[in-house]
Structure formats: C-alpha cells, structure tokens
Amino acid sequence: MRVLPGRAKANHHLAFSPDGQYLVCGGNGRGVAVWNLASSDPPVAALTQAHGPLALHFDTGTGRMYVAFHSGGVWTRTHDGGESELEFPDGQPSQIGGIVVAPDGSWVIHSCYEFGEAGGAFKLTRHALDGDRVGDQLWKIDEGYMWDGPFAYRRDAGLLIGHRSSARHFVSRTPADGATAGSHPYEPRPDETVAGWALSPDGERVAFTSRSRVRVMDLATGAAVESPVEEGSVGRSLAYHPGGQFLAVAAGDGVKLLDANTLAAVRALAWGNGRVRTVAFAPDGMTAATAGERGWVTVWDVDV
Secondary structure: OEEEEOOOOOEEEEEEOOOOOEEEEEEOOEEEEEEEOOOOOOOEEEEEEEEOEEEEEEOOOOOOEEEEEOOOOEEEEOOOOOEEEOOOOOOOOOOEEEEEEOOOOOEEEEEEEEEEOOEEEEEEEEEEEEOOEEEEEEEEEEEEOOOOOOEEEEOOOOEEEEEEOOOOEEEEEOOOOOOEEEEEEOOOOOOOOOOEEEEOOOOOEEEEEOOOEEEEEEOOOOOEEEEEOOOOOEEEEEEEOOOOOEEEEEEOOEEEEEEOOOOOEEEEEEOOOOOEEEEEEOOOOOEEEEEEOOOEEEEEEOOO
C-alpha cells in the first residue's frame, strides 16, 4: 500500500492511464495531479489553468488525457506534457457531466447542462476530433431534464450508456447519430436515488448504488441482484475490476470489494484517511486506488 499526498483538500475523480504507468487525481482545486507510479517522484501539477475537474478520460489508443472542468471547457494533455484547451466551433461547453472519446480518436461526445431563455436542459453533443483539434458538430440531442450527465461507452457494441433518474432507467444510444438503441428500466424503491453507477467491462451489466443498497442489473434481461447496506454507508463511486469478477464500492473511510455476480463481500479495506469519494482499478487489475475528503490518494494491491 502507498499513500500519496494529494494537491486538493478533497478529491472526487481518479483515472489510470491505459498503460497503468500514470495515475491522475482531481478534486476541489485547480488542475489535476499526475503521478508516475513507477517512480517515487512527487506528482506533476497539470492543467492548472482550469478549476474543478468533473470528468477524466484517456484515449486508449494514444494515452492522451482529456479533462472536463467545472469552470468550463475541456483540456487535453499528452504523455510528454503538452497541454491545450479544446476549442469547440459552437462555443465552450460548461457544466459538463461526462465525456467519451472514440477508440480511434475520431470523435468526442460530451454531456452538459445548457442554459437558455426557457430554462436549462441537458444536451448530448458529438464533434469530430483529431488530437486537440475539434471539428464540426455532428449532432446534438436535447435530453430535457432527464439525462444525468455521466455516461459510459460500451466498446463491444459501440453504444453509449447513460442514466435517467427521473424515468428510472438506463438508456443506450448509437454514437453515429445519437439515436436511442435501447431502454433498460429498473424497479424503483421508495425514496431511492442512484448515487453512482458503473458499466461492467463486457458492457452487459450496470452496477449502481443508493443510500441503502447496491444493485447489479443485466441490461438485456433486466434481471438484477442486490444487497442491502447500512444507510448512507456507500458513496457515489464504484468500479468494476477489469476482469469483471469484482466490484469495488466506496464505503466510509475505505472500500468494500464485492463479488460482482452475487454481491457477497470479498474484502473490506479501511485506512482512516477520511471518507472515500472515488475508486479506480489499474488496467491490469493488480492494483487499485482510492481518494477522498482529506486529499490523500491510497494505492493498494488488489490481492484476491
């Protein structure tokens, strides 16, 4: 286990680079911290021109990092430290909830909340992309008040997966035109609000948490397994192990590692470094990282 001092008082987002060499962390502060996990060097402060990272994403082909910020805009950074802000032809997006880059880097899709004369609405937009150069807007969808920002990309089927809390279902869309490809409802519980969710590595299931339970649902059949938890004990963040067999859930000052099929407890880890807000697995599944309220980042061996 390694404890890395963070740059912010509270951290809410973690991501490993595709090769597992770098770990990126961001929270209530300017820019993000980037660690080279193969060395004992202190973190590099990157993208400090912007404040409050909301979404971290790596291009799996090139390793280029993309970060959307609360203060507005999307910035990118290469392995050699080159930084630039993406310039969108239709104006800089703000209030970004999620961002996905095509596996070949040819397009970027982001969700954001836009304000207009009639009020605000969630938008889902696709642009052509070439490294740090944004091309024409290819499509934009008005999701009204139903699209909840963060979303995932199902590479096996080439689909976007998002969540609509007001309608109590997940939705699949095709990146080519944004058309709805499927709706995946779940049975609501009284006063239940989904706090966080994650897509399984095979793209077939979603796991999500609320204040009183953890659930895993099969997107094709709607079949679900759930496990009750102590009220308010789990946080917004959860992550699938790359192999798909385990599910890590932020819980109190540590992490609960669950069997992804049965939700039976496998391990419970607590470090006393403050409430955990985010958890992520390295691509090889051998290590994982957590971060939270006190700014510390803990890197630990999965060892299961």
